[in-house]
Amino acid sequence: MSEKQVFKPNKEFAKNALIKNMCEYQDLQDWATEDYEGFWGSYGKEKLDWMEPFTKVMDDSNFPFVNWFEGGKLNVSSQCIDRHLDTKKNKAAIIFEGDRGDKQIVTYLELYYNVNKFANLLKNKFDVKKGDRVIIYMPMIPEAAYAMLACARLGAIHSVIFGGFSAEAIKDRVKDADAKIIITADGAFRKDKPYMLKPVVDKALEGATPVKKVLVVQRNFEDVEWVAGRDYSYNELIDLESSHCDPEPMDSEDPLFLLYTSGSTGKPKGVQHNSAGYILWAQMTMEWVFDVKENDTYWCTADVGWITGHTYIVYGPLAMGATTVMFEGVPTYPDAGRPWKMVEEYRINQFYTAPTAIRVLHKMGEDEPGKYDLSSLKVLGTVGEPIDPPAWKWYYEAVGNNNCAIVDTYWQTETGGHVISPLPGATPIKPGCATFPLPGIMAEILDDEGNKAPVGEKGLMCITRPWPAMIRGVWGDKERFIKAYFGDVKKDGKPVYFTGDGAVYDDDGYITITGRTDDVINVSGHRMGTAEVEAAIKKHDNVAEVAVVGKPHPLKGEGIFAYILLKEDDGVADELEEMKAINAIIKIEIGNIALCDDMVFVPGLPKTRSGKIMRRILRSIAKGEEITQDISTLEDPGVVDTINKMVNS
Numbered sequence: 001m002s003e004k005q006v007f008k009p010n011k012e013f014a015k016n017a018l019i020k021n022m023c024e025y026q027d028l029q030d031w032a033t034e035d036y037e038g039f040w041g042s043y044g045k046e047k048l049d050w051m052e053p054f055t056k057v058m059d060d061s062n063f064p065f066v067n068w069f070e071g072g073k074l075n076v077s078s079q080c081i082d083r084h085l086d087t088k089k090n091k092a093a094i095i096f097e098g099d100r101g102d103k104q105i106v107t108y109l110e111l112y113y114n115v116n117k118f119a120n121l122l123k124n125k126f127d128v129k130k131g132d133r134v135i136i137y138m139p140m141i142p143e144a145a146y147a148m149l150a151c152a153r154l155g156a157i158h159s160v161i162f163g164g165f166s167a168e169a170i171k172d173r174v175k176d177a178d179a180k181i182i183i184t185a186d187g188a189f190r191k192d193k194p195y196m197l198k199p200v201v202d203k204a205l206e207g208a209t210p211v212k213k214v215l216v217v218q219r220n221f222e223d224v225e226w227v228a229g230r231d232y233s234y235n236e237l238i239d240l241e242s243s244h245c246d247p248e249p250m251d252s253e254d255p256l257f258l259l260y261t262s263g264s265t266g267k268p269k270g271v272q273h274n275s276a277g278y279i280l281w282a283q284m285t286m287e288w289v290f291d292v293k294e295n296d297t298y299w300c301t302a303d304v305g306w307i308t309g310h311t312y313i314v315y316g317p318l319a320m321g322a323t324t325v326m327f328e329g330v331p332t333y334p335d336a337g338r339p340w341k342m343v344e345e346y347r348i349n350q351f352y353t354a355p356t357a358i359r360v361l362h363k364m365g366e367d368e369p370g371k372y373d374l375s376s377l378k379v380l381g382t383v384g385e386p387i388d389p390p391a392w393k394w395y396y397e398a399v400g401n402n403n404c405a406i407v408d409t410y411w412q413t414e415t416g417g418h419v420i421s422p423l424p425g426a427t428p429i430k431p432g433c434a435t436f437p438l439p440g441i442m443a444e445i446l447d448d449e450g451n452k453a454p455v456g457e458k459g460l461m462c463i464t465r466p467w468p469a470m471i472r473g474v475w476g477d478k479e480r481f482i483k484a485y486f487g488d489v490k491k492d493g494k495p496v497y498f499t500g501d502g503a504v505y506d507d508d509g510y511i512t513i514t515g516r517t518d519d520v521i522n523v524s525g526h527r528m529g530t531a532e533v534e535a536a537i538k539k540h541d542n543v544a545e546v547a548v549v550g551k552p553h554p555l556k557g558e559g560i561f562a563y564i565l566l567k568e569d570d571g572v573a574d575e576l577e578e579m580k581a582i583n584a585i586i587k588i589e590i591g592n593i594a595l596c597d598d599m600v601f602v603p604g605l606p607k608t609r610s611g612k613i614m615r616r617i618l619r620s621i622a623k624g625e626e627i628t629q630d631i632s633t634l635e636d637p638g639v640v641d642t643i644n645k646m647v648n649s
């Protein structure tokens, strides 16, 4: 299969799809281009239920601070629950499968009760109010979704932290967000064994902290320490609350959540999303890109701790009134047929996962899909990193039986929802290619001068007009928001949003994302800032200097490669100990997801005379590429050869 091969949408599928062909796509995109506010205003009216209608579609007079749907009032939890009760009260909202195969189906009416009780508990017992920040550190259980929606109901701003992050990482985020409460669980189950979260929270709260209360969902009922007056059991308290809680009327631009993500400095950024624009785009992209029908069952395997879990497990599916599957376990346990067994059992129609998971499932269970009835599948999605042709081929053939659309969805924490993606009933797809901007998204590949990049030439993936689900700010840091996203590229003299990714057009105008152009590494679809990892490594007493780069990894996409200059070099035996000690520090500072795959102890780092580390050279060495960069301007050009020999011979 060559990369140029084109796969047309299934004709039967296209007939009933929301967007049926490329003409319909083009009409929508033309409408948005010609009448941007008309386009968005029309969808804003049609798709959302307003408590008070908006009076202005967009105000970008203070760009890059942009307001959408000004004057409007709504509540995101009502969008996701209340408005479906007339027609779907007994429809499954969430289907949960636990690690050990335990199952739970939560209807929209039950979801309503659970979220309302949760909101009342937060309000009555913990005084959570509009604008308060609430940290959610939870496993993949329905209570995580209830917690998010309960915050939305009260107008509190949630910040979900992925369960793989360490106590130190929680501490930083708690402090930055100035959160008053953490919602967590004792732990959960993984590979048939309990694992713990509450002890990590306990550790994160040692010393000074703004957090006064901890609400603990008991999931695995393991023993945990209990701090009197601070820690409370959800299980004991929840049924004391009433199952009706009036939704807080929220301005369109009131914040909905913060989600911390990695950037090019050592400090993660609290990406802020607001209410109306975010929920509108979550719903619209759910409908367009996954083409979910009324009786469909949709499963996204992400974790709620990442943006994919926010938009495409909780907010998007529920806003459109779909049935969303939540899975606590790991896809390869008890074997690599687990997802396919679940697809058969729940008759899943849309399945959405990351290339890294596809590669692992392929490697560990090439023939597993053939053992199950996967005929319910219509749309297969991928997200998080470019998908390589072998993984794509296996996904298309073995999982999709040559019959499903693959939607390679390109987006980011900051974009709120998909921005470049095939439409399953319309777009002829090419493997590894995110294809075209979605209607309403003015995405363009630009060169350094802000001109459209010529075909075949790598450029910068930009979005030239603000869109409703765009990041509204970096929490507490206006300057960083402007600098990180609007500082690099200008079009017609005006700053535009730059994603940080490189991309290229082909002859047919298709967009292929080529990966980050900044110091962000994509490990198993998770964003890691090199500066963050470096800051952790520097905490080791014997480390003088460090530079971290990404290196292609067969399963993870990219692995972390660290070049370390020690203060004292005591020889190889000690180096092994040193490596273990350094990874142990990373585990404490960030979590297991940031462990280094490779470390090399070098006698020096390639630096310019002004002291800047030349990471490009280190990336080439890690990849085993020939060094083509000019090294004559380095402080010590000889060090390049030395390091290269250490790594590649």
Ligand code: WTA
Residues within 6 Å of the ligand: 261, 306, 307, 308, 382, 383, 384, 385, 386, 387, 408, 409, 410, 411, 412, 413, 414, 434, 499, 500, 501, 513, 515, 516, 522, 525, 526, 527
């Ligand atoms: C990368 C995840 C290629 C990209 C939703 C982006 C992709 C970063 C794709 C955002 C894709 C995401 N093809 N690369 N389909 N989707 N990326 O914020 O580098 O965790 O900037 O959001 O993932 O990662 P984030």
